[in-house]
Amino acid sequence: MNQPVFDQNFESIRKKAYALRHNYFDDMDKHLLNLESSLMKKGLNVLWIKDKNSLIESVKELIDSQDVRRLCFDTKMPLASVFQNKLEVVPPEQAENSSDDMDLLVVDADMAVCDSGSLVMMDRKSGCCFNKVKNLAVIVDIDQAIAHLQDLSFFIALKYWSKDYKMPQDVKVVQNKLNYILPSNLSYLSEQMFSQEDMNITVILYLNDIEDIISSDLLKESLYCIQCGECLKVCPVASAHDGISPIDLVKMNSLDKYNQSQHLFAHTTLCGACEAACPVNIPLVKLMLSEMQASNMISKPSRTKQLYSLFAKRSKLNKANNSFFRFFFVKRFFGRNKMLSRYFSNQTADFFNISYQPPHEDNPNELIKDSDFE
Secondary structure, three states: OOOOHHHHHHHHHHHHHHHHHHHHHHOHHHHHHHHHHHHHHOOOEEEEEOOHHHHHHHHHHHHHHOOOOEEEEEOOOOOHHHHOOOOEEEOHHHHOOOOOOEEEEEEEOOEEEOOOOEEEEEOOOOOOOHHHEEEEEEEEEHHHEEOOHHHHHHHHHHHOOOOOOOOOOOEEEEOOOOEEEEEOOOOOOOOOOEEEEEOEEEEEEEOOOOHHHHOOOOHHHHHHOOOOOHHHHHOHHHHHOOOOOHHHHHHHHOOHHHOOHHHOHHHOOOOOHHHHHOOOOOOHHHHHHHHHHHOOOOOOHHHHHHHHHHHHOHHHHHHOOOHHHHHHHHHHHHOOOHHHHHHHHOOOOOOOOOOOOOEOOOOOOOEOOHHHHO
């Protein structure tokens, strides 16, 4: 299969993507206020929601205020299970071909464009059923918004770069208020066989509990993720273990309530494959090492230093990358993970494939040198 033209200059593409994401998050407050203003000028309702519990409560309020009896959830969040015993919940795969109209469709936006107030949905399971719902609620993760309309095609192409180079088949861009199509009572001799009413659209700007992440200049870079899935595809731990992607591990580990810190060492080998593959150039290894430092209160500090030592000597380790070293590495750091041990026994690629030296614990601006561990 032929690769896209921009693959020929992938490094420059990565740098551009990183710069655009950095600029958005640098002025995120301003951009989100622009998005809210643009949406409200178009007659759309806007809600700011902080966390999952608040999101559920907001959906309940929409259901009560709009007298909803039949609805559909086309979202990554398991909202359907909360309401399926009380209301008729139509699976998103059946929504498009359903003979009856729905009172409410709750759908995720893949992107939102702040300067134009556009909402973008790609290859949604609910298909082309937007004219069959009286009320539409669109959930926008604020970390998936982009600043300018001119960058939309660039990020769509980048997001689908890892999906076997297949662009989305169905792209919906909601730029204005939509109409709900009603069956007409007019006779078949009439020119107009249907009538329209304004659809009630509510846009939920979902903060998704990212306050702790965005307050850190380093951790904030984990939010640059465009959810392409490339890091998950190349991660040896995710493929051999439980499917937690490197970027999700960083995000979860930064939030104490997810209680993931004690699992951090078992979920990364610091191989750097994720960072090398990331189309947005997120410094994933640097983020992992930072989180290891932050986990010292839970994990043994000596183990953090040992992993730093191994990573600092990656060039020497690659030269000695033989079956004995693989056994030593996996046995010492991942001995309890049988799936990961089996994975490494079948691999021939280098463990460490990128250049990065972690900072000293007492001076984050000073780099560790190979000589520190001689």
